[in-house]
Amino acid sequence: MNNPIIQLTDLTKCYGTKKAVHKLNLHIHAGEIFGLLGPNGAGKTTTILMMLGLTEPTSGTAMVCGYDATRNPLSVKKQVGYLPDNVGFYPDMTAFENLRFIALLNGLHEKEAELKARDLLQTVGLSASANNKTATFSRGMKQRLGLAEVLIKKPKIVILDEPTLGIDPRGVNEFLELIQKLSREQNLTVLMSSHHLHQVQRVCDRVGIFVDGKMMVEGAIDSLAQSLHIREGLKTTIQLANAVNYKVIERQLSTIEGFESLAFHDGKLTITSRKDITAQAVRTLVYQQADIIAVQRDGDSLDAIYSQYFEQSTLRKEKDGK
């Protein structure tokens, strides 16, 4: 953990007077899956473009794989695979041809490129449509083809810009699992930008929340929650089908270690606790002849973290507006 593979130092980008990215400092280590979270227009794409040397930073440096991305973009691009948010392919070429073309551009030999392209189409599950023109491809298929194309150059780092945008939920799951699997297998460093918290939460080792060009907070998901003090209470909501004796249940539940308070409303029990007591609470309720139809835990989810930061930022904007 000594040498970060991506190292951004005071990275700043201004468009006119608007600061798209403001003094961004970020370290990402090899083999990590990092989630860059933020609302639209937060400067995520700009940051990614600066890491690839496609946009010049106004000040600060972006070191990727030991190279300065602004001064030495070619060496960076050799090691970094980038999947843009609105990925497109040449519609008059087949998936295989598109892939082979990119492989050749990355300096692979003709034979090698073809072999690799077939192989990767298999990996991303597109070998059946390898010889179809990409004009006929759905959004999800294009994303998977994009992933294959990113992998064909054998990158050390994969940067995915909004990879799950516009794919159906099943496709999202498959796609993220694929990324996670590949990252583990090939020890890839993955940087993923998204505004979809749940998806990122599932696969990321670490996340950074990025609002208005500033990194608000960065770290593993649980440590983020702690830093926010939203661990004050863990909420469990249990929906009941029949009426129960509220007093008795409260007395029973209060014996569980970690229990703090109980609220009853519309057949819903909301238990606040210091630690996760869902299992014990459910067992207690069942003994009390309660018919449980749904149990939901709101924990230290990314949702809470995310909305807290986003609300802050929108509040600030409204104030500025006034």
Next chain:
Amino acid sequence: MENKNWISTPLRILIKKEIASHIRSWRFIILIALIVLTCCASLYVAFSDLRTTINNAQDPDSTFVYLKLLTNSDNSIPPMHVFLNFLAPLLGIALGFDAINSEQNGGTLTRLVSQPIYRDNLLLAKFIAPLCIVSILFASLIMLMIGIGMITMGITLEWQEVIRMIGFLGISIIYVGFWLSLAILLSIIFRQGATSALTAIGIWLFFTVFFPIVVNFVIRPFIPNPNYISESQYLAYHELILNLRRLSPSQLYTDATTSILMPSVRSLGPVSMEQMIGALPTPLSFKDSVMIIWPQLTGITAAMMLCFALAYFLFMRREIRC
């Protein structure tokens, strides 16, 4: 394995891909059909009138049968070199008007520039690939024409003619190159393919149709009555009009092709009686013809380079975003 670098040069791969996608496109098939049709038409007319032209002892060019094929016409249809004056810009514009903006709109530009290739390779490929296609097209058309002529007439080809045809080919390619680089420039400036195509066609129409009219319209009122000025003054005015018209690339092309395909053309401006006296009505050598049109050649080449340099300048500093 030693020539691995040579084979996998990104520029070569890009050019290959560009040529492949041009050749497969409907646009190109239509263009070829158009050009082949007009060539056939003008050749047919040239052939039908050839006997009287060759037997015309007054014409010093009558020995150059194959050059006559390109320039001869009974005025029902313009000869081939005049036709090309119209078609070459169309060819250049059609092959270049969406060079960059289609990539940008299709989302392929971000993908391409994030590959380890220099950005100018992309622009060079966009320029060289269409020029390769056009050169092959023109060369094969001219060779076909010579072949047909040989079979039907059985007259041998002279070296002088071969060299002049190669010269004609070269000038035509440079002329297409000018329009191509203009179209590429417009495709960088305008996001929409339709806008850049319309602008390019507008410029083309202006130079081929309106520019001579505008020059005449503007200069005429300033020319005094020819009866009251000396001959040399009158000639000077004429020279002025001609030079202004030479600001248009199509005029340069007309000048250049006329004197390269008609060896007897000695001057592109008006010639006085004194100059004519003592001049033998013999064809010029190739070198002398080239000397006459050297300024025109330089002019077209410079215009092409200027457009390309501007395109290069704009593209290299451009932000690449969808």
